[in-house]
Amino acid sequence: MVTLTGNTLSMEEIKRILHDNEPVEACPLSMKKVADSRKAVEEIVASGKVVYGITTGFGKFSDVFISRDDVETLQLNLIRSHACGIGEPFPETISRLMLILRANALLKGLSGIRPVVIERLLDLVSHGVHPVVPQQGSLGASGDLAPLSHLALVLVGEGEAYYKGERLSGQDALKRTGIEPVVLTAKEGLALINGTQAMTAQGIAAYIEAERIGLMADAIASLTTESLRGITDAFDEDVHIARGYKEQVEVAERLRNYLEGSQLTTKQGEIRVQDAYSLRCIPQVHGASWQVLGYVKEKLEIEMNAATDNPLIFDEGNKIISGGNFHGQPIAFAMDFLKLAAAEWANISERRIERMVNPQLNDLPGFLSPNPGLESGAMIMQYAAASLVSENKTLAHPASVDSIPSSANQEDHVSMGTIASRHAAQIIANARRVLAVELICAMQAADFRGPEKLAPKTKKVYEHGRKVCPTIQCDRMFHRDMEAVASWILDGSWNDILIGTKTQKLAH
Template identity: 70%
Template sequence: MITLTGETLDFTQMKRILYKKEQVAASEESMKKVRQSRRAVEKIVREGKTVYGITTGFGKFSDVFINKNDTEELQLNLVHSHACGIGAPFPELVSRAMVLLRANALLKGYSGVRPVVIERLIDLVNKEIHPVIPEKGSLGASGDLAPLSHLALVLLGEGEVFYKGERLPALDVLTKEEVFPIRLTAKEGLALINGTQAMTAMGVVGYMEAETLAFQAELIASVTMEGLQGIRDAYDKDIHKARGYEEQMDVAARMRGYLEGSRLITNQGEVRVQDAYSLRCIPQVHGATWQTLNYVKEKLEIEMNAATDNPLIFDNGEKVISGGNFHGQPIALAMDFMAIAVAELANISERRIERLVNPQLNDLPPFLSPEPGLQSGAMIMQYAAASLVSENKTLAHPASVDSIPSSANQEDHVSMGTIASRHAYQVVENTRRVLAIEAICSMQAVEYRGTDKMAILTKKFFDDGRKIVPSIRKDRVFSKDIEAMSSWLKEEKMVFEPGRIKQI
């Protein structure tokens, strides 16, 4: 059981909740703050004070006063009118993260909701009832209004949910699980939809997959090093210490660990004096990606515990402030940065693939073909990798540099953070497939060299990988191999580290 406080949620806990389906509960201390905040809202309504979103309309309608008898209808209308999501739904894992993050944000006690709202969100997490939330339609400021409105619909017994592998009407599932729908009261609709949880949830899932992929990229690159008889000297610790980037030094250390004992890699001057950059500069390039991922992780962990709705209630209601914490700019920039960094893993991987298949760049059979000419071997796998790399270049164009005014120019600068997070995730998916192609090609290359000469860890990867993709003895439909390898990398989440192998 993980206790949510609104302050302490981290990636270790997120992995347990998302992947292990660990149960969650709200801390009693946080619930005290929630109840105090709620009393402040009720006092505002009772006294007829003019406070944005509680006794006024929204956006451009912020100057329209709402009678206290209409506060419930105001909140219901808000959720219904803002449920304008478009397109395919977010992955179910992202929906689960979104519900969790919204509950955690409300537990900070600045939002003025009743405890029952948070309790229902926690029920959805614990009973694995995940709202169907269309992935398009958010500008990433004023919160992720459209996506979070679809989340809020489920609390009302409306909309659809993912439940036990099916997509079903929300009310049917809530009834079955005895989770009773709620009626929204003052501020509660606004508190549910005014936040950055869509972009943050997508970013959290994307980051966790990118982190695993970055580890796997080093291991796969190590197998490529063996297949191409790469030069070990480029990973010498003194070179990387001389530059001083910690992440670069870490990559080089892991590469040395993966390749320890290998009789396929060489010393400088034995086969060639130096390698091409895609081999020699792996620590520098992958290390820079790790620098970016560390930055992204820091921003996401802050946002996972942030109050991002509006207005926020302080000092037991003595201070109620309309601000802009819903603006997704910090996450928008982080997601754009992550897309660029992960795309570079694909860029350099594709160049290694080219070196594995191009007979002008190695002494292996052309395109790793068992019968060059009669059989094409890995020729078109490189084409496929090049296509994905090129697509990544368009996806890595920053979404955050764009802004379109909305709500009659009241909301005149927006972040596009949710677009950025979705694009970053697509880059992760594409990059995994590029690395899958490199893995297939590198395994074929080391077969020609002699797998008995491999390092212990790379040989372990080879043996496990051969259970997924068999050796290329004859041309076949390689698309199936690429998807099988990609699925293995994603689902097994296998990370090989020097001296040990762990599952994350």
């Protein structure tokens, strides 16, 4: 059981929730803070005091006073009018994460929401009711208003939700699970939608996938090194300690571990003095991407425990401040940075693919074809990888440098963090497919070299990979192979192969 406190949620707990279906509960002490914060809101409404979002309109309408009799209508109107998401919906995993993250943020007790609303959010999680949330339409400041409004609509019995594989109306989903809809009162609609949970949820899912492909990238690159008779001197520990980057040292250590016992790798001068950069600089390039992942994880773990709505209620209601914690700039930067890390895994992977398929760069059959000329072999697989790498370069353009004023220029600088997180997810998916092509080519090259000569650990990768993608004996439709290997990399079942390589085991 993962207990949400508003302050302690970790990436490892998120993995357990998503991949092991570990249940979630609210901390009783945190719920007491929530109840105490709620009293302040009720006193404001009763007194008729003017406080943004409680007794006023929103955005440019912040100067419009709302009477006590209209506070419920105000909150319902808010989420209905703000549910302006467009495009394809987020995967259910992201929607589920949004529910958990929003509940956790509200459990900080700074939002003035009633405990029952948090209970309903967690009821949706426990029953597997996942709001249908369109991916596009958020500016990432004032938070993820449009996505979170679609999420909030399900709480009141409106909108749409996924339940047991069906897409239902929110009302039907609640009826089937016996969950009572809530009637939102003062500040509750605003507290539900003023936040960064869409960009953060997508960012977390992207980070977890990036972590997986990063580990597999090191293993695949090792197999490629053997297939190209690579020089292992470049991975010597002294070289990497001399530079001083921890992540670079760790990648080099993994490569040495994977390649230990190989009969295919070489030393300086045996065949050539030094390798091309795509082999020689694997620790430097992969290590730099791992540095980015460390930064991204730190920012995501801060954000998943952050109060990101407005206004915030402090000191038992004696201090209520309108601020800007909903602004997604920290996550926008982190996601743009993550895009670069994943794109570089793909960039260098595609160059290694080229070195395996180009007969002018190796002593293998042209394009790894069993019958070069009559059969094209891996020729067009390299095209496909090159296309994905090129697409990544356009997606890698930073979303965070853009801003468009909104709400009659009241909200005149926005983060575009949700766009950044969505593009990060696309780049990571593309990188995974590029790595799948590299693995297919490395296994085929190993067939020509003799799989029995592989190092014990890379041989395990080869053997498990061959269960997913058979040896290429003649041309076939390689689309299925590429997608099958890409899915295998994503599902994490290969992780046990890598145990003993001083890598942290992933939750799956």
